[in-house]
Amino acid sequence: MTISVDKGKMPIVDCDVHPLIKDINVLSPYLAEPWREYFLGGVRSGSSNGFIYARARDKYNHPNTTYRLDSLPDSGGPAGSDPAFTISNHLEPYGITTALLLPQEPYGVARFGNAAAAAAFERANNEYLIDTWLSYDKRYTLAMTVSSHDPKSAAADIRRLGKMPGVVGVQLLILNHMAGSPLFDPIYEAACEMELPVAFHQNGGEGCYTYSQNPAGGVPRSYGERHTVLPQIGAANIMDMIVSGVFERFPTLRIVMVEWGFTWLSWLMSRMDHLWEADRTASPWIKRRPSEYIAEHFTFTTQPLDEATHASEIAAMFGIKNLDKMLLFSSDYPHYDTDDPQLTIGKIPNEMKERVCFQNAVDTFGAKILRSLS
Amino acid sequence: MIVDCARHAGVKRHQDLFDYMPHSWQKHFDRYEWTGAVDLTSNHIRVSSKFRHDPIPEYKPGAEPDRMTLVIPHQGLTVNGWADRVGAKVYLDALNSYGEAHWVSSSSKLAMVVSPHDPVWSASEIRRRGASPKIGGVCIPLSTEMLGTRHWDPIYEACIERGLPVVIHYSGVEGSYTGAPPLAGSVHQNALSRLILMPQLAESNAASLLFEGAFYRFPKLQIFFAGFGFKWIPSLMRRVDQEWRNFRSDMPWLLDEPSKKVLSNMWFSSYPVGEAGGLVAWEGEFSAALRKRIVFNSHAPFGNDTVEDVERVLGKTWVDSMMRNGRALLRYKTGTEA
Numbered sequence: 001m002t003i004s005v006d007k008g009k010m011p012i013v014d015c016d017v018h019p020l021i022k023d024i025n026v027l028s029p030y031l032a033e034p035w036r037e038y039f040l041g042g043v044r045s046g047s048s049n050g051f052i053y054a055r056a057r058d059k060y061n062h063p064n065t066t067y068r069l070d071s072l073p074d075s076g077g078p079a080g081s082d083p084a085f086t087i088s089n090h091l092e093p094y095g096i097t098t099a100l101l102l103p104q105e106p107y108g109v110a111r112f113g114n115a116a117a118a119a120a121f122e123r124a125n126n127e128y129l130i131d132t133w134l135s136y137d138k139r140y141t142l143a144m145t146v147s148s149h150d151p152k153s154a155a156a157d158i159r160r161l162g163k164m165p166g167v168v169g170v171q172l173l174i175l176n177h178m179a180g181s182p183l184f185d186p187i188y189e190a191a192c193e194m195e196l197p198v199a200f201h202q203n204g205g206e207g208c209y210t211y212s213q214n215p216a217g218g219v220p221r222s223y224g225e226r227h228t229v230l231p232q233i234g235a236a237n238i239m240d241m242i243v244s245g246v247f248e249r250f251p252t253l254r255i256v257m258v259e260w261g262f263t264w265l266s267w268l269m270s271r272m273d274h275l276w277e278a279d280r281t282a283s284p285w286i287k288r289r290p291s292e293y294i295a296e297h298f299t300f301t302t303q304p305l306d307e308a309t310h311a312s313e314i315a316a317m318f319g320i321k322n323l324d325k326m327l328l329f330s331s332d333y334p335h336y337d338t339d340d341p342q343l344t345i346g347k348i349p350n351e352m353k354e355r356v357c358f359q360n361a362v363d364t365f366g367a368k369i370l371r372s373l374s
Numbered sequence: 375m376i377v378d379c380a381r382h383a384g385v386k387r388h389q390d391l392f393d394y395m396p397h398s399w400q401k402h403f404d405r406y407e408w409t410g411a412v413d414l415t416s417n418h419i420r421v422s423s424k425f426r427h428d429p430i431p432e433y434k435p436g437a438e439p440d441r442m443t444l445v446i447p448h449q450g451l452t453v454n455g456w457a458d459r460v461g462a463k464v465y466l467d468a469l470n471s472y473g474e475a476h477w478v479s480s481s482s483k484l485a486m487v488v489s490p491h492d493p494v495w496s497a498s499e500i501r502r503r504g505a506s507p508k509i510g511g512v513c514i515p516l517s518t519e520m521l522g523t524r525h526w527d528p529i530y531e532a533c534i535e536r537g538l539p540v541v542i543h544y545s546g547v548e549g550s551y552t553g554a555p556p557l558a559g560s561v562h563q564n565a566l567s568r569l570i571l572m573p574q575l576a577e578s579n580a581a582s583l584l585f586e587g588a589f590y591r592f593p594k595l596q597i598f599f600a601g602f603g604f605k606w607i608p609s610l611m612r613r614v615d616q617e618w619r620n621f622r623s624d625m626p627w628l629l630d631e632p633s634k635k636v637l638s639n640m641w642f643s644s645y646p647v648g649e650a651g652g653l654v655a656w657e658g659e660f661s662a663a664l665r666k667r668i669v670f671n672s673h674a675p676f677g678n679d680t681v682e683d684v685e686r687v688l689g690k691t692w693v694d695s696m697m698r699n700g701r702a703l704l705r706y707k708t709g710t711e712a
Binding site: 176213214215225232235236240264268275278279304310312315 | 516517518519520522523548549555556557558559560561562563564565566567569570571573574575577578579581582585586603605606608609610612613614615616617618619620621623624625646648649650651652655656657658659661677
């Protein structure tokens with residue numbers, strides 16, 4: 001679908017904005033017993049929302065704060081917890097037409113061993129955000145969160161909430177299983193049925209637990225070293241989905257890779273094609289060049305944009321084959337490494353700007369991603 | 375002159391190593407399951423389903439005045455998946471001795487393999503063998519101990535003392551055998567996935583070397599990532615510098631952008647050059663300084679890129695540069711160039 005826009009009024013879809021909850025107690029109306037007592041009683045409620053956190057902060061402590069200090073709302077609560085403040089602090093100053101909300105607290109579910117608790121928390125969080133953010137302003141859209149603890153339950157939730165106004169995608173948490181596993185099939189099936197793309201975002205637990213996915217090689221020493229190699233996990237899951245034939249099983253499935261970077265596609269796509277062509281029997285499920293699956297089924301967000309210094313380097317970064325149709329703008333507001341929208345958009349080649357700022361988002365999520373314009 | 379900075383050689387039979395072991399260890403290794411496992415150690419990328427190689431031809435170097443080759447005894451790299459770390463040292467000692475006897479010529483040198491599990495023993499082996507002109511490098515099989523940690527300092531110290539580059543190449547059991555390093559993610563579907571993702575092992579260990587300040591401790595240390603390709607480097611260089619800028623207070627021992635050490639202390643190789651097509655689209659990411667760190671390797675007999683292959687994909691300018699770089703890496707003297 002092609003959207004025509006007036007010059008100077010180009011819509012901007014920010015595909016990575018994180019909403020948080022003010023306090024765990026706001027989820028109370030959305031939790032049935034025994035989960036209300038489970039989450040709100042005892043030691044958990046005493047630690048505010050800090051327990052809902054995937055990264056093992058005693059293993060990899062952030063050297064500063066994980067959020068921008070200027071994104072703390074005047075009304076109190078953590079950064080990203082006030083829909084009005086997010087509009088005045090981020091959307092309006094930069095002319096953001098749509099913010100795709102990727103809820104952050106559910107990332108903590110990645111370390112839950114209890115599948116039923118995981119589902120209860122995800123449901124409560126999704127319903128809270130639908131009621132308080134999507135109904136607050138049409139500039140907000142939501143990627144509802146599910147995890148693979150219980151794929152059938154996740155699929156049921158996708159079918160239940162997938163047509164709610166403003167729900168435009170599914171945020172699927174990466175746990176220990178690779179994304180190509182048949183375990184995910186019920187989730188992919190439901191997402192395709194509801195015409196919702198699946199978004200993968202780092203949950204923070206990567207490299208932390210015996211049951212989480214890890215970067216290659218071993219244990220990075222510091223937060224920065226670990227953060228350097230986190231994109232490997234995104235790349236590995238892409239590879240796994242292609243090798244295991246996910247897109248042969250689900251030809252309409254769309255995947256949005258959020259905050260994994262994109263410049264590594266340059267080597268990954270050419271390497272997978274070259275090695276597959278050297279032995280086409282290596283995977284019986286690959287029917288065509290692996291990079292074609294990427295171009296057809298995947299999109300990638302801009303943040304964190306590589307800080308290249310030379311024009312030739314920037315041209316090469318954006319010169320990756322088919323990138324003009326795969327790239328989505330994102331800021332990662334309100335995190336410490338938010339990319340300034342003006343700076344990012346300024347670096348995108350002119351001929352790609354419309355596609356990156358909104359057209360690719362429309363192709364991926366449908367026209368409903370621009371719900372504030374309708 | 376063709377400078378091939380990484381080709382492979384292996385024994386056809388494990389029994390061929392017995393002459394290079396003490397008698398008691400011959401008796402230890404003379405068992406059906408070990409001698410029969412030569413096909414496993416010879417498979418360059420260990421398979422779980424498909425993707426395998428035919429038995430490799432024997433490497434017999436001759437005197438080739440127009441060629442210099444660094445030979446990796448790839449079977450030795452597989453000790454990174456061995457359970458018996460004591461036996462592994464005996465095996466490596468025998469393999470290195472066999473390699474010195476059979477794979478070295480006036481135009482080829484051996485990259486001796488050391489144990490990742492015992493750096494002190496490895497350092498003594500480097501000092502013992504490394505003075506010989508037969509030795510051109512030191513292969514460290516990858517372990518879960520990242521290369522930037524102080525675990526490796528005895529090995530690095532010995533390499534510098536002997537003027538030898540460290541050579542890093544995957545064994546093929548990574549992401550497959552317990553004890554060997556994992557690949558990114560979790561359990562992979564098949565060998566094609568694993569082979570495609572191998573460069574991430576180099577990425578992680580390069581990041582470790584840079585962030586742990588290994589090149590501040592050992593300014594002369596040279597690390598050669600062989601067989602991982604090279605297109606992944608610019609993305610990593612930008613990323614490490616961004617992390618350093620974000621978190622300088624977290625790593626005060628790093629005095630400058632980490633990527634600068636890539637340009638002074640790391641080397642990368644061309645294989646598989648077929649993945650580097652479309653030069654015009656990506657060449658802008660490679661500064662002149664970075665191009666000086668990329669050498670030619672054939673990877674023979676696995677894949678076996680030729681110089682003609684490289685020229686067809688990258689052009690003659692890149693080939694000439696790679697040969698110059700290879701001479702610098704291997705410290706061969708050719709003509710007036712030292």
